[in-house]
Amino acid sequence: xxxxQYSLDSIRNDFPVLERKVRDNKALVYLDNxxxxxxxxxxIDAITDYYKNHNSNIHRAVHALAEESTEAFEVTRSKVAKFxxxxxxxEIIFVRGTTEAINLVAYAWGRxxxxxxxxxxxxxxxxxxxxxxxxxxxQETGAELRYIDIDKNGELMLEQLDEHLATGRVKLxxxxxxxxxxxxxxxxxxxxxxxxxxxxxxxxxxxxxxPHMKVDISxxxxxxxxxxxxxxxxxxxxxxxxxxxxxxxxxRPFQGGGDMIREVHKFETTYNDLPYKFEAGTPxxxxxxxxxxxxxxxxxxxxxxxxNHEIELTKYALxxxxxxxxxxxxxxxxxxxxxxVISFNFEDVHPHDVATIVDKNGVAIxxxxxxxxxxxxxxxxxxxNRASFYIYTTKQEIDVLINSLEEVAKVFKL
Amino acid sequence: xxxxxxxxxxxxxxxxxxxxxxxxxxxQIHRHDSNPLCGDSIDLYVNTDGTKITEVKxxxxxxxxxxxxxxxxxxxxxxxxxxxxxxxxKDELLAELGLEHLIKTSPVRIKCALLSLKALKYGIYSYxxxxxxxxxxxxxxxxxxxxxx
Numbered sequence: 001x002x003x004x005q006y007s008l009d010s011i012r013n014d015f016p017v018l019e020r021k022v023r024d025n026k027a028l029v030y031l032d033n034x035x036x037x038x039x040x041x042x043x044i045d046a047i048t049d050y051y052k053n054h055n056s057n058i059h060r061a062v063h064a065l066a067e068e069s070t071e072a073f074e075v076t077r078s079k080v081a082k083f084x085x086x087x088x089x090x091e092i093i094f095v096r097g098t099t100e101a102i103n104l105v106a107y108a109w110g111r112x113x114x115x116x117x118x119x120x121x122x123x124x125x126x127x128x129x130x131x132x133x134x135x136x137x138x139q140e141t142g143a144e145l146r147y148i149d150i151d152k153n154g155e156l157m158l159e160q161l162d163e164h165l166a167t168g169r170v171k172l173x174x175x176x177x178x179x180x181x182x183x184x185x186x187x188x189x190x191x192x193x194x195x196x197x198x199x200x201x202x203x204x205x206x207x208x209x210x211p212h213m214k215v216d217i218s219x220x221x222x223x224x225x226x227x228x229x230x231x232x233x234x235x236x237x238x239x240x241x242x243x244x245x246x247x248x249x250x251x252r253p254f255q256g257g258g259d260m261i262r263e264v265h266k267f268e269t270t271y272n273d274l275p276y277k278f279e280a281g282t283p284x285x286x287x288x289x290x291x292x293x294x295x296x297x298x299x300x301x302x303x304x305x306x307x308n309h310e311i312e313l314t315k316y317a318l319x320x321x322x323x324x325x326x327x328x329x330x331x332x333x334x335x336x337x338x339x340x341v342i343s344f345n346f347e348d349v350h351p352h353d354v355a356t357i358v359d360k361n362g363v364a365i366x367x368x369x370x371x372x373x374x375x376x377x378x379x380x381x382x383x384x385n386r387a388s389f390y391i392y393t394t395k396q397e398i399d400v401l402i403n404s405l406e407e408v409a410k411v412f413k414l
Numbered sequence: 415x416x417x418x419x420x421x422x423x424x425x426x427x428x429x430x431x432x433x434x435x436x437x438x439x440x441x442q443i444h445r446h447d448s449n450p451l452c453g454d455s456i457d458l459y460v461n462t463d464g465t466k467i468t469e470v471k472x473x474x475x476x477x478x479x480x481x482x483x484x485x486x487x488x489x490x491x492x493x494x495x496x497x498x499x500x501x502x503x504k505d506e507l508l509a510e511l512g513l514e515h516l517i518k519t520s521p522v523r524i525k526c527a528l529l530s531l532k533a534l535k536y537g538i539y540s541y542x543x544x545x546x547x548x549x550x551x552x553x554x555x556x557x558x559x560x561x562x563x
Contacts, residue, residue, distance in 0.1 A: 350477030356420060356523060369453055382453040382475045411421045
């Protein structure tokens with residue numbers, strides 16, 4: 001079913017949790033990858049190895065373990081840079097996750113650059129992490145928050161961005177690369193060009209993009225890009241903010257503390273160089289180091305292969321799901337235009353009832369508002385069900401999902 | 415499906431045709447409550463003559479479990495004495511729909527089942543404390559509501 005480089009069987013063998021039985025001895029069918037992905041044995045082993053053999057704080061002590069840990073920590077930084085085609089390692093800031101990365105920008109950049117009368121633009125399909133920080137910032141500064149709405153296919157109405165930019169007051173456009181609910185792939189190149197022409201900064205939430213497709217930051221030429229490790233085989237508690245060096249240099253620190261300083265006196269402090277200026281306190285050393293193993297794993301498979309695998313699965317699932325009685329699919333419904341994410345509902349059946357029924361068959365899907373209540377309001381639903389795929393997902397697993405969905409239709413007499 | 419059944423005919427039927435669905439204008443007791451993580455959201459409206467529940471309605475959106483349990487709760491407390499309703503226990507409600515097993519099997523879905531009871535207990539508490547100025551009559555209702563799930 002796959003290209004020669006893509007061996008689904010050997011990939012699946014690397015994920016111990018996929019052997020799990022759940023509920024009444026049902027094979028686990030894990031389709032909640034947009035929330036977090038499972039971890040391969042290489043990442044799990046890296047965590048064990050770190051704590052067994054290398055555990056130490058970084059950047060300060062001179063003993064052997066500290067040097068090893070510091071080296072490994074910085075190796076991950078280089079790997080992340082290479083993975084995203086970023087030339088300058090200092091532009092990679094390790095944070096707790098995408099949420100913290102966006103908040104960092106809202107505080108450390110936003111408070112000095114967004115004033116009363118300015119506009120921040122976001123979109124209707126953003127995760128709460130790319131809405132709430134901008135609400136807080138605009139409420140605090142007296143700036144205005146505006147939205148780009150979505151059309152009936154779940155795609156952004158970019159002419160609205162033109163209208164916002166035409167005011168000449170837009171300081172920042174914050175948009176996700178791939179919608180975590182609809183899967184819509186945003187035309188970010190077009191948006192970046194528009195922002196550049198209008199003199200606005202552009203932040204991209206790449207939490208659902210970096211794990212699933214090749215992202216080349218040099219080519220994109222945006223201003224800020226954020227994503228999380230745990231959605232791409234890595235551990236929780238690690239995220240990355242990439243920002244252009246000239247921006248980072250001008251930005252005030254986000255948090256004060258150890259490691260972010262050069263000299264501290266009673267009443268004044270000089271700050272450390274990039275990237276450390278934004279990494280106050282002991283970072284998540286172990287998990288950053290283990291994130292290396294996840295990047296290696298994805299690099300070995302090749303991001304184009306990852307994307308192609310997901311296109312094939314999404315196409316297969318969309319086709320089969322469209323035949324289930326009473327099932328409504330949201331978003332582009334086009335595997336080329338969306339990531340491996342499908343949101344759906346059954347007429348009047350609440351998503352939690354759907355998720356409970358499929359869970360009895362071992363199928364893990366997400367039901368809820370997916371931290372996207374603005375989008376739920378737009379779709380006029382309280383919640384949706386969401387199935388999301390990854391490198392280890394098989395067509396057989398999608399068949400189990402489809403059979404379970406048919407069971408839902410039967411139970412609810414649709 | 416296997417294990418203890420959730421989606422029985424009765425639950426499906428109630429979820430499709432909830433009892434006492436609607437709104438009471440200017441009710442003596444009104445309580446809105448929601449489960450932020452799953453999106454169940456209901457408003458419970460109750461009128462009382464001071465000793466008995468005289469009218470009860472609810473509206474909102476929720477899953478089949480939430481709709482069925484809220485429906486059954488409204489049926490069970492209709493015309494009951496306030497004192498009785500104050501002491502209404504979750505087991506009685508769950509037993510009515512055969513959902514006792516949820517307490518053990520599904521810490522997530524039990525919230526759907528007990529949302530309306532939580533709203534009811536808080537609602538009666540507020541009625542006694544705010545409208546009747548009778549803290550004693552309100553008893554432990556607030557704590558009970560908070561510890562339902």
